[in-house]
Amino acid sequence: MDARRESEPTPMKNRTTVERKTERELVTTRTFNGPARIVFEAWTKPELFKRWWVPKSMGMSLLSCEMDVRVGGKYRLVFAHEASESTFFGSYLEVTPHSRLVWTNEESDDGPVTTVTFEEKGGKTLLVMRELYPSKEALDAAGTGAADAMVETFAQLDELLVALGASLGRS
Amino acid sequence: MVQYTQARLDDSFGALSDATRRGVLEQLGRSDASITDLADKFHMTLTGMQKHVGVLEQAGLVSTEKVGRVRTCKLGRRRLEEEAAWIERYRQLWDARFDELDKVVEALKQKEKVDGRKKRK
Numbered sequence: 001m002d003a004r005r006e007s008e009p010t011p012m013k014n015r016t017t018v019e020r021k022t023e024r025e026l027v028t029t030r031t032f033n034g035p036a037r038i039v040f041e042a043w044t045k046p047e048l049f050k051r052w053w054v055p056k057s058m059g060m061s062l063l064s065c066e067m068d069v070r071v072g073g074k075y076r077l078v079f080a081h082e083a084s085e086s087t088f089f090g091s092y093l094e095v096t097p098h099s100r101l102v103w104t105n106e107e108s109d110d111g112p113v114t115t116v117t118f119e120e121k122g123g124k125t126l127l128v129m130r131e132l133y134p135s136k137e138a139l140d141a142a143g144t145g146a147a148d149a150m151v152e153t154f155a156q157l158d159e160l161l162v163a164l165g166a167s168l169g170r171s
Numbered sequence: 172m173v174q175y176t177q178a179r180l181d182d183s184f185g186a187l188s189d190a191t192r193r194g195v196l197e198q199l200g201r202s203d204a205s206i207t208d209l210a211d212k213f214h215m216t217l218t219g220m221q222k223h224v225g226v227l228e229q230a231g232l233v234s235t236e237k238v239g240r241v242r243t244c245k246l247g248r249r250r251l252e253e254e255a256a257w258i259e260r261y262r263q264l265w266d267a268r269f270d271e272l273d274k275v276v277e278a279l280k281q282k283e284k285v286d287g288r289k290k291r292k
Contacts, residue, residue: 013273016266018258028262030269034276038283042275052271058264143257 023136026112028129036120039127040098043116044069054079071095075103110138186230191215192223196232196246203245206235 014031021027032039042048046065054062063078063085069092076089087107094102099118105111112131119126133139186192191213198204198212210220224244227233234247 013270016262016269018262018265020258026258026261028265030265032269032273032276034280038276038279039272041279042272048275048279051275052268055264055267055271057267143261 020139021130024133024139026131026133026139028131030127032125032127033123034125035123036098036118036125039125040101040118043101044095053077068092069095069101110134110141112138112142182230183232186226186232189223189226192227195220195223195227195244199233199244199246203243205241205243207241209244 014033016028016030018026018028042052044067046067049067050062050065053065054060060079060081063080065075065077067073067075069075071092071094073095074089074091076087078085078087088105090104090106090111092101092103093113094100094115098120101114101116103114105114110133112133115130115132117128119128133142194213195209198209204212206217206220206224209224210217213220215223224233224235228235228247231247233244235242235244237243
C-alpha cells in the first residue's frame with residue numbers, strides 16, 4: 001500500500017485535527033481542496049453524503065440515509081455493523097448555504113449539538129466541526145472519560161483474553 | 172523499552188482480569204472514594220479491598236493519597252492516556268471519512284469543469 005502511494009503521487013493530504021477545547025466541546029478541523037459550495041453540497045445531499053460518511057475502515061455500512069436539510073428538518077441514518085443495526089437521528093437547527101450547518105443528535109439524551117462551518121479561502125475550504133455536549137459527563141461518556149472508555153476497553157480486553165485462551169485464572 | 176511495555180501490559184491485564192477490580196475502576200470513574208467506601212460498596216473486608224487497590228495502583232490505574240486516617244483512591248494517570256487514545260481513535264475515524272470526502276470534492280470539481288465547458292459551447 002505504501003509502495004503504491006509512492007508510485008502514484010496524489011495531491012498533498014490535508015491534516016485532520018481533533019481537540020477537546022473545553023470540558024463540553026470537541027473540535028475537529030480539516031481543509032479541503034475545493035470551494036465551500038462543493039464541500040457544503042457533499043454534507044447536505046444524501047447521494048453525495050453516502051459516498052464518504054462510512055469509510056470501509058469503519059467496518060460498517062449505511063443502510064439508509066434520509067436528510068431534509070432545512071431549519072427544523074430531520075435526518076435519520078441507519079448503520080449496519082455485523083448483525084446489529086444502529087440509528088442516528090436529529091434535526092437541523094441552522095442551515096446557511098455554503099457556510100454553516102447546525103444539527104442535534106437525539107439518539108441519546110447526552111448527544112451533542114454539532115456545528116459545522118465552511119470557510120473558503122483561495123479556492124480551499126477550512127471546515128471546523130464543533131460538538132458541544134450538554135455536560136462534561138456527557139462528553140466523558142462519549143468516550144474520552146474513564147468510566148465508559150474503560151468499560152469498552154474491558155470488553156475488548158475480555159475478548160482478547162478469551163481469544164488468547166488466557167490462563168489468568170478468572171473466577 | 173519492549174521489556175518495560177511488556178511488564179506494564181502484564182500488570183494491566185492482571186489488574187483488569189478481576190471483576191471486582193473492574194468494578195472499582197468504574198466506581199472511581201464516577202467519583203473518588205476511600206478504601207472504606209469501596210470495601211462497603213463491594214461487600215468485602217478492608218484488607219481484601221486494600222489488596223485489590225494495591226494491584227490497581229501497581230498497574231498505574233489508580234493512585235491513592237492518605238489524608239489523616241483516610242486513604243482516598245482515584246483514577247491514576249492512565250486516565251489521561253485513555254483520553255488521548257480515544258481522541259486519536261476518533262481523529263482516525265474522521266480522517267478516513269475526510270479522505271473519502273476529498274474524493275467526492277475532487278469528482279464534483281471535475282464535473283463542474285466539464286459542465287462549465289459544455290455551457291460555454
